[in-house]
Amino acid sequence: MSLSDTGPSEPIERPDTEQHRSLEEVLEGAPAGTGAPGDATTEQLMSSAIGGWRGLIDSSLPGAVFVLAYLVSGSQLRPAIWAAVGAGVLIAVFRLVRRESLRQVVSGFLGIAFAAWLASRTGKAENFYLPGLLTNAGYGVALAVSCVVGHPLLGYGVGAATGDVTGWRAVPEQRRAYALATWFFVALFLCRIVIEVPLYLAGQVGALGIMKLVLGWPLFAAAAFLAYRVISKARAEAPVPVAMPVEDEVEPTIE
Secondary structure, X not given: OOHHHHOOOOOOOXXXXXXXXXXXXXXXXXXXXXXXXXXXXXXXXXXXXXXXXXXXXXXXXXXXXXXXXXXXXXXXXXXXXXXXXXXXXXXXXXHHHOOOOHHHHHHHHHHHHHHHHHHHHHOOHHHHHHHHHHHHHHHHHHHHHHHHOOOOHHHHHHHHHHOOOOHHHHOHHHHHHHHHHXXXXXXXXXXXXXXXXXHHHOOOHHHHHHHHHHOOHHHHHHHHHHHHHHHHHHHHHOOOOOOOOOOOOOOOOOO
């Protein structure tokens, strides 16, 4: 039988492991994916699930400005508050110029404004960092509970970015990977709470501000890197099975 007897060739679907390129391929200059569902690298999906680097830096800058102004001014609360609010205004303006989501602009500035109001209202500089401590505690508890009940939130976050929120749950390897990755972030938030809360209770504003920076993006980078490694490995070795369309059966007619 000749090759022409086999009929026209059908397009071959690329496996999921080819659709999601590795970090090494991206660094070597291969196309990096658009970030759209079905065409996103693991890095882009992680960014969609846990936030990008720019947001992390933006959220850390006002706190850094606050503690710097507080120390330079000789532990004066008012200059530190105005410096932090000013930094928040600059970040909001920068985001508006870049035409980013107005919701992100407003929520980011309101968070800074509330922290500044709380510190001013209570007269305690350490209360500028209290909302952040409570947020870290809330995130840590929510992520830990999600792992304990078998529904790690990081999996749903990455799943939402791919356009398939629950498909990963059909793959045991991916379920375990997302659970482990989520635990990495639980450890991050727990580490922050264990170190920063005693400094807050002792009123050590300078030390608290410095530790906020040290435990900010460096610790986040470590957790994100570990999460990326386990998630990308699971997605490459055990991709979500592609559902095949079911053809309608034609019932024979009786003449």
